[in-house]
Amino acid sequence: MNEVRSIDLSEPSSWTVAAARRALDRHETSALELARFFLGRSARLEPSVHALLAVTTERALADADAADRRLGAGESGPLLGIPIVLKDIFATRGIATTCASRILEGFVPPYDSDAAERLQRAGAVLIGKANMDEFAMGSSTENSAFGVTHNPWDLARVPGGSSGGSAAAVAAGECLASLGTDTGGSIRLPASYCGISGIKPTYGRVSRFGVVAYASSLDQVGPFAWTVRDLATVLGVVAGHDPRDSTSVPRPVPDYASGLTGDVKGLRIGVPQEYFVKGMAPDVERAVRVTIDQLASLGATVVEVSLPHTEYAVAAYYLIATAEASSNLARYDGVKYGLRREERGGNLLEMYRKTRDGGFGAEVKRRIMLGTYALSAGYYDAYYLKAQKVRTLIRRDFLAAFERCDLIATPTAPTTAFRLGEKTADPLEMYLSDIFTISVNLAGLPGLVVPCGFDAQDLPIGLQLIAPPFGEEVALRAGDAYQGATAWHLRRPRLASAGLGEADGEPRRVNSR
């Protein structure tokens, strides 16, 4: 097990939930001090990183004050007083929730998402709402209607998407943990690109109530943090059955943190050859292979497995996800809330057209059209239904593989973070960033990402560990054991030292496109 020290605000590598927990419980710091510290960092870093769409200063100070009173009364709890960030896809009562879309600009929900509610009850301190690809559609956070987010390791690069803001906020040191959502890789890709840890739990593990829907049968909530131990802590708080979400599973939540034994002896790790494709960056392949060897040296057994239908995953995903999205996004029609564009004397159809034309970005429109087409009379069987059959086959591939192994290890993405603007002109190339993550959503499985190395340009590489349904514990145990034996999760971008007195720590301004 990893030794935990108290958080040291002058030492970025100590900025973890566990270290802050220790310091708060020993009254070495206060929730207010932590909140002010991370709010201050946000104020300083946001102009260059733009991880957040809103810094919720007032709310953060109120949360911190409440947490300090609870701490003062001798109370503790996994997230009591911990500064966190929520992707702007989580409905937050009284706080604007935009999904990075013009169509929801100014929308203030009168309800909390289940995850936001659980975090607040646990005493977490909300620092801000994170940038994202509009309606979670994208792999780079460049599809936000409110500006791109920059990768803290290299401000000229993307943080990954769609939860790029949540990942960048942790990586830049603007909070200690954050929540994102993952429909086709939207937690795992940004975790990988930003050199932090992230987990997409089993479909149904965390309630989707109050999470603005992109593709309902694929969307799942999950945390980002530097360490796997911190992921276990946050997941333990947000997971659990919610009667308001019929797809949430009434299954007890294990004590994830106590399952982190640091031991992977006897664990069988499957390696699918389909995930080592041509065109993959050699540095990525090398790092992942080395990591698998390290797991073996820690006592795990490596077995070859096959996931033969992998090549159809991206196609199936872009039919199912867009079909659901085309329906989920129909409610943004200018009638009830959010943007409405109309001309005096115009008719209803014109109002719909103007509102949706002006309110949605190009990628959202593309996916709505794709999904509408896939569901249309005469095409449904050939597209949507066939994609569902592929989905079943992909799930069967995994279940068959898990008869021979306990976890499957793969790269998270074929490359490290690409440059801003590099792929925006070619949606198909952008879609292929998710080639290794999409199958996991189609199969509804948990997928953990841990940093496992850096490429020649000093950009982080992530390893993906896929577990059977509700096998989060196994993945977390392996990831934690790996972090106990390696130091990748302790590296910080230079920008993390910004304002801490180091000369090379000042962030460079990079102009948004």
Add this chain to the structure above:
Amino acid sequence: MSDAKSDYGAYEPVIGLEVHAQLLTESKLFCSCSSAFGAAPNAHTCPVCMGMPGVLPVLNRRALEFAVRTALATGCTIPPVARWARKNYFYPDLPKGYQISMYEAPLAVGGVVNVQTPDGAKHVRLTRIHMEEDAGKNIHDAHDDHSLVDLNRAGVPLLEIVSEPDIASSAEAAAYLRNLRAILQYLGVCDGNMEEGSMRCDANVSVRKRGADKLGTRAEIKNMNSFRNVERAIDSEIRRQIALLESGSRVAQETRLWDAERGQTFPMRSKEEANDYRYFPEPDLLPLRVDRTWIEELRAQLPELPEARRARFVAQYGLPAYDAEVLTARRDVADYFEAAVAAHANPKALSNWVMGDILRLVRERKLDEQLVIEKWPVQPADLGALVALIDDQTISGKIAKTVFDEMVETGAAPGTIVERRGLTQLTDDAAIAAAIDGVIAQNASKVEEYRAGKDRLFGFFVGQVMKVTGGKANPQKLNEILRAKLSA
């Protein structure tokens, strides 16, 4: 109404009905908002039924129970798995931009509703029963330049009950609807009020040459908001289609709206029906696997249904089939009748009172808008007591009408009214004879005329005696004694 065989000549109508029944649950299908009618606009709304971002539907188990009970009462089969589906279209009264319904895998299939026709009982088969949520309401006439939306009704649970095209005339269609409504009301799952829209009906109508195998092209008729309008609309549509075919034209497959004022159906604007609903399974709800044990429990708890009750009324109370039919058409009426019989065992007399005076009152005062027997002005036990007073000759049938009117006005018990107003009839022979003597004495000339053979003057004497006795003379005794005295 029109009898198929005689009216449609060489043509045979083929009709199937789709009925939407609003379920009488307290809350909506997927949220806990009240489903009550008549609240201030948008008073019964929440983020779920307003379609706000990120909210999710949760099935109202009571609505499912009502649906299963309906399926069982109509002899449907409940397949192991039903599936919710989204029906996608844009309209301001549809907050999510889709309606949660069922499509490929409905809740129930098969089943039958029996209908009495001039040729005897007929089984109209049911294709399916499925559940869905209602839409809200657009209000266009409140302002000149914009419309308003009221979402109180959005999310209220509906059953869609689809029949096979087994119906052969507008009269059969109306009979089917009445029987279906009776079943829904007996189950207590729907109040069946077509005028208020808690029961709605669309009809698929086609005609073909009698004896032909192939079905004709059908039109779907909408906007019929009463039993009478269903009958009229279908009849009018059948005649329109026959006239088209007779003139060598073809029937277009289209949706038509019934215009009750003009008494005709008119095509709906094609733009409104050019929808491709892009149905697909609802990912926010799990497939519906109705627990088999629960189904059997609900089956065991089914109430006596209209058909069975009709048969029992004939067997147990010796009522004519017609009476049994009228009395059992509504559960509340049948309950009322049985409560009255329990108070006084004269079923036929009570049947006459219920079918006559009680149902007239109910109609006049529009009491049939609610199935609340307690709100009726005359309690069944009081009606029984009234008939008992007739039967034991305390009052005459004629006086009984007066007493009844006062019961309606004041709600007092009949015995109290009779006593307070001294309405007890004269049964004492001597008293009646004395009254008759007086009348005879005062009308000597009329007596002469009568005795000379002017028989119809008998009624005049009866009237005079009644006038003198304040209507209280026992009519039978009056007749006997008067006849004896006049012929003396």
